[in-house]
Amino acid sequence: MAILVDRDTRLVVSGITGREGTFHSLRNRDYGTNVVAGVTPGKGGQDVDGIPVFNTFHDAVEKTGANTAMVFVPPRFAADSILEAEDAGIALIITITEGIPAHDELRVYNHLKRGSSRLVGPNCPGILSPGKANVGIIPAQFFKEGNVGLVSRSGTLTYQIGNELAQRGFGNSSIVGIGGDPVPGSSFIDMLELFEADTETELIVMCGEIGGSAEEEAADYIAESVSKPVLAYIAGFTAPPGKTMGHAGAIVSGSKGTAAAKAEALEAKGVRVGRNPTQVSEIAVEILGTRV
Amino acid sequence: MDLLEYQGKQLFQKHGVPVPDGRPATSVPEAVEAAEELGYPVVIKAQVQIGGRGKAGGIKLAKDRAEAEENATAILGMDIRGFTVHELYVEKASEIDEEYYAAIVFDRAAKKPMAMLSKMGGMDVEEVAETDPEAMRMLHVDPLLGLQDFQGRRLAFESGIAEDVIRPVGAMLAKLYDVFVREDATLVEVNPLLITKSREVVALDAKVTVDDNALFRHPDVAEMRDLSAEDPQERMAKERGLTYVKLDGNVGILGNGAGLVMSTLDVVAQAGGSPANFLDAGGGSKAEAITSAVEVILSDEKVKAVLFNIFGGITRCDEVARGLIEAFEQIKPDVPFVVRLDGTNDKEGRALLAEANLPNVHTESTMLGAAEKVVELAA
Numbered sequence: 001m002a003i004l005v006d007r008d009t010r011l012v013v014s015g016i017t018g019r020e021g022t023f024h025s026l027r028n029r030d031y032g033t034n035v036v037a038g039v040t041p042g043k044g045g046q047d048v049d050g051i052p053v054f055n056t057f058h059d060a061v062e063k064t065g066a067n068t069a070m071v072f073v074p075p076r077f078a079a080d081s082i083l084e085a086e087d088a089g090i091a092l093i094i095t096i097t098e099g100i101p102a103h104d105e106l107r108v109y110n111h112l113k114r115g116s117s118r119l120v121g122p123n124c125p126g127i128l129s130p131g132k133a134n135v136g137i138i139p140a141q142f143f144k145e146g147n148v149g150l151v152s153r154s155g156t157l158t159y160q161i162g163n164e165l166a167q168r169g170f171g172n173s174s175i176v177g178i179g180g181d182p183v184p185g186s187s188f189i190d191m192l193e194l195f196e197a198d199t200e201t202e203l204i205v206m207c208g209e210i211g212g213s214a215e216e217e218a219a220d221y222i223a224e225s226v227s228k229p230v231l232a233y234i235a236g237f238t239a240p241p242g243k244t245m246g247h248a249g250a251i252v253s254g255s256k257g258t259a260a261a262k263a264e265a266l267e268a269k270g271v272r273v274g275r276n277p278t279q280v281s282e283i284a285v286e287i288l289g290t291r292v
Numbered sequence: 293m294d295l296l297e298y299q300g301k302q303l304f305q306k307h308g309v310p311v312p313d314g315r316p317a318t319s320v321p322e323a324v325e326a327a328e329e330l331g332y333p334v335v336i337k338a339q340v341q342i343g344g345r346g347k348a349g350g351i352k353l354a355k356d357r358a359e360a361e362e363n364a365t366a367i368l369g370m371d372i373r374g375f376t377v378h379e380l381y382v383e384k385a386s387e388i389d390e391e392y393y394a395a396i397v398f399d400r401a402a403k404k405p406m407a408m409l410s411k412m413g414g415m416d417v418e419e420v421a422e423t424d425p426e427a428m429r430m431l432h433v434d435p436l437l438g439l440q441d442f443q444g445r446r447l448a449f450e451s452g453i454a455e456d457v458i459r460p461v462g463a464m465l466a467k468l469y470d471v472f473v474r475e476d477a478t479l480v481e482v483n484p485l486l487i488t489k490s491r492e493v494v495a496l497d498a499k500v501t502v503d504d505n506a507l508f509r510h511p512d513v514a515e516m517r518d519l520s521a522e523d524p525q526e527r528m529a530k531e532r533g534l535t536y537v538k539l540d541g542n543v544g545i546l547g548n549g550a551g552l553v554m555s556t557l558d559v560v561a562q563a564g565g566s567p568a569n570f571l572d573a574g575g576g577s578k579a580e581a582i583t584s585a586v587e588v589i590l591s592d593e594k595v596k597a598v599l600f601n602i603f604g605g606i607t608r609c610d611e612v613a614r615g616l617i618e619a620f621e622q623i624k625p626d627v628p629f630v631v632r633l634d635g636t637n638d639k640e641g642r643a644l645l646a647e648a649n650l651p652n653v654h655t656e657s658t659m660l661g662a663a664e665k666v667v668e669l670a671a
Contacts, residue, residue, distance in 0.1 A: 076508060101506035102398065103476050106435040109403050125605075139605035139636060159635065160603045161661065168376075177581055180414020180550060182400050212400045235554035238539075238561045239570075246535045246550025246572040248505060254418070259558075276559050276662055 002129030002174045003149070003201075004092060004120070005033070005068065005193040008144040009133045012060045012090070014081045015072035016048050024072065024096075024137050025051065031134040036064040039081075057088035070126065070135050071095040078122060079104035086117040094135050095121035095185070102248070105183035111139035112185065119185025123247065124177035125155035138175060146171020148284065149195035151188060152207035153180050153214075154247070157235060157277070161207055164281035170288070173200040180247025182211070188218035196226050202287055203229050205280065208262055211250045215262040223269040229287050232273045233267050233280045234259045293502050296339040299516045300480075300498030307470045310494050314383035323364035324357060326382040332352075332356055336363045339379040340372050341518075343416075348372045353385060378518075382524040386496060391484035392453060393417055393428075394465060396439075396472040398479065404432040405472060407439055407465055409447040413484035427451075439469035454500040460493040461485070475513060476506030525569070530590045534571060534581070536588055541566025543670045544589035544598035546582075548573050548607045556601040559659055565667035568595045575606075582615025583622060590625055597670035599662055600631040602641075609641030617648045627654040628669045632662035 011028065015021040016038025026049055029035040035051055037060040044055035054060040069085040071078055071093060078097040085093045093112075095201065100122050112119050119129060126136010131145040137155070142163050148170045152158040155177055161173060176191050178184045188206055195201045204226070208215040215234065222230050237259040239245050241252040252258050263273045271289075275281030295303070301311045315326035316339070327334045338350030345351050350372050354360040360382075370377050399406040408430040412420045421428055429451040433439045444462035453461055464485065472480045479501040486496040507514040522530075529536030535550070539557075543565045547553035550572050557567040569592065573585050589598055602612050607634035612633060619625070631653060633641040642655055654669075656662035 075505065099505045101509075102478055102503045103506065105475060106398075106403065106405070110435050137606055142605075142635070154549060156547070156549025156603050156605060156607075157551030157555050159605050160552055160555070163603065163634070183400070184402050184519070204375055205549070209554060216320060217401070233555075235551050235558060238557040238567060239554060240537075240539065243537045243570075244504075245554050245570055250550060250554065251639070260654075275659065276562060277555060278658070 001198050001200040002132050003130050003198050004174060004176065005127045005133040005135050007132050007133065008065065009068045010034050010036045010066045011135055012039060012064065012066035012070050013056065013070045013072060014039045014085065016040060016051065016053060018044050018072065020046055021052070021072040028134050031140050033133040034134060036066050057084045057090065061088045066090065068092045068135065069094065071097055073097060075099035079108050082108050082119060084112065086112055086115060091134055093117055093119045094126050095119065095162060096124060096126060096136055100181065102182055105181060109183050109185060117145060120176065121185060121287065122181040123181040124179030125158065127174060127176050129174045130172050136177065138177070142166060142172040143175060147173060147200060147202040149173045149201040149204045150175040150179055150207070151191040151196065151204070151211050153233065154207060158207055161205065161233060161277045161280055164277050165284055168281050168285055170284060173198055182249040182250050186220060188214050189221045190229070192218060192226055196228055201228065202286060203231060205284070206232050208232065208234045209247070209250050210239050210245065210252050210259050211257045214256065216265040219265045219269040219271060222271055229270050231280060231283050232271050232285065233277065234262045235271060251254040293504055293517060294341045295500045295502065295516055296341065296379065296518065297337065297498050298339060300493070300500035301501060303475050304495055304498055305469055307467055307474065309464065309467045309471060310492070312386050312494060312496065313546060314409070317380045317382055318378065320361060320364045323380050323382050324360050327360035328357065330382060330384045330508050333385040333387050334360060335383045336360065336367060337381045337383060338367050338370065338372060338377040340375040340377055340628045342373050342375050345372060350377065367649065386486055386494060387489040387585070388486060389489045389491070390487040392461070392487065393483045394468060394485045395481040396468050399432065402432055405435060406430050406432050407443065407447060407469065409451045409465065411451050411453045417483060433469065438473065441466065441467055454487065456491060457487055457493055464493050476503045476510060477501060478503050499649060504592045525588060525592050528591060531589065532584045534573065534585055536590060537570040538592065539567050539569055542594050542596040542632055543666055544568045544592065544595040546571045546573055546585050546589060546598070547601040548603065550603060552601065552603055555660070556599065559663040560599065563663040563667040565663070565670055568592055579611055579615035579618055582612055583619040586619040587623060590623065595627060597627055597666050598629045599666040600629065601659060601662060602633050602635070604635030604637060608636050609638040610644055613641035613644040617644065617650065620650050628654065629655045630656055630662050630666040630669065632656045632659060
């Protein structure tokens with residue numbers, strides 16, 4: 001098993017005709033993901049290396065049975081594209097786009113919450129279920145199937161930690177980037193719930209960073225509702241207050257959202273927190289035993 | 293992006309929020325001319341992006357031309373908690389009867405805007421929140437509906453403000469919410485929200501933060517960016533499209549991806565070093581971007597050694613190596629570099645570096661090893 005994306009995924013890509021959109025859609029297909037359609041208004045009837053392009057999500061869903069969307073359009077068009085995918089009945093919308101205005105994200109988040117579609121991202125690397133499907137920009141070559149579920153607010157840091165785990169013999173059930181924006185469509189808690197229910201996952205690694213309170217909320221949730229071991233890493237101990245550290249959501253506001261406070265909140269609930277990526281993999285060995 | 297008080301008030305005026313009449317000024321003669329036009333008494337206010345201006349002597353009353361000149365001279369150029377005053381705001385003095393507090397903030401945890409009102413204005417709100425939490429009333433707004441009249445009324449009634457101003461304060465909250473939404477703000481704060489002797493409701497201060505990601509739809513606000521107040525390295529990086537934050541240590545840092553760079557800073561600190569900057573060269577970094585980034589890092593004279601921490605996913609390590617080799621040809625740095633290349637095309641990247649045999653460049657294969665090495669070299 002895995003979570004969210006697997007062999008049943010039928011992917012439609014919004015922005016497939018753009019340079020990056022084409023590159024990553026084809027990479028995802030090469031990995032084995034079933035990429036069934038693309039959407040670019042005005043380019044309906046064309047194809048991208050055999051993948052049919054439609055003018056609307058509604059068309060794409062009707063003609064191909066797409067059930068998962070990847071949004072790859074520029075920030076000013078992204079909210080509209082997510083809302084269109086939702087309106088067309090897509091159950092899972094994975095948004096890679098970075099730089100979407102916060103107010104657009106607020107409206108989209110609050111609208112989607114009233115329906116049944118799930119948004120992952122924006123500003124995220126996507127979701128990889130090794131051996132099954134890759135939706136997004138995660139470099140799949142570093143990861144193999146296994147029993148560690150990984151959820152993260154960051155891209156490259158996930159690869160770093162995933163790679164440290166891989167070097168110690170661990171593979172992954174799924175790797176989910178929830179994104180570095182202030183209004184993520186899915187939270188750590190949403191993913192913890194899915195990994196808890198996933199039979200393949202035996203250890204959950206969550207990789208947080210400064211800003212907001214998602215890690216603190218996750219700590220409470222873990223104590224109450226997660227029976228599997230959870231291991232955490234938090235980036236940004238040295239970040240000064242008031243400065244946005246690359247990700248729009250990575251900012252310490254006054255004394256709120258610091259890495260120290262997050263690590264403390266997690267440890268207070270019995271979640272072990274690695275102080276660097278290498279230590280995370282060492283703790284994983286302690287929890288699951290040696291795999292090499 | 294944080295706006296200066298007078299810039300925030302320009303947005304307030306655009307959306308019908310009442311503010312006292314005022315003029316910005318960048319020199320003493322300009323300030324005096326503004327005071328003469330407005331008529332005395334006026335208040336001369338330092339325009340800096342930091343609180344506590346009044347206590348620091350950055351806000352002064354002037355009853356006549358001589359005082360206007362004297363106070364403008366005193367405030368212009370003064371240092372307020374590390375911020376130099378380059379601009380003044382000359383404002384018609386208001387007759388203060390009561391001071392309240394009003395704000396629309398972006399509540400990340402609830403993922404909704406939140407409206408706030410207190411009858412205890414004119415002081416540090418965090419202090420009010422601690423000493424008298426009941427005095428601060430707040431409620432969430434559904435971003436799909438906007439702030440409703442009943443919500444403004446409810447806050448006004450519950451906050452215990454004077455009865456005669458309940459209606460106008462409610463209306464003020466609605467207008468502040470307009471500013472928040474229509475200008476893509478993430479913070480709109482008025483402290484104090486003034487009730488004048490003639491019982492008018494006026495925004496005496498304005499603290500507005502706008503969303504950088506939404507500036508494309510607000511070209512007028514984008515122009516308000518105060519380049520003179522920005523750190524020179526940060527400005528240089530921004531012009532080159534790099535994400536850079538200046539810190540105060542001596543280890544220059546470059547990585548790809550915000551999370552990995554944050555983690556790199558932490559690991560350098562754990563190894564006993566002190567990072568000079570945060571620099572995210574981004575995904576898919578090409579050689580030119582790397583050269584450009586090295587220039588920005590080395591323009592900080594405190595930098596004694598530089599760490600490249602790359603985990604190549606989409607970014608290819610051979611591209612990064614080429615960029616570094618190019619940077620060495622162009623800049624000829626005189627500080628040591630530690631380079632850790634891992635991930636996509638890492639072997640090719642390391643081979644290129646070995647072949648180029650750059651002076652003072654050390655390659656490491658792990659993040660921890662690289663951090664220890666660079667700290668040793670910077671010491």
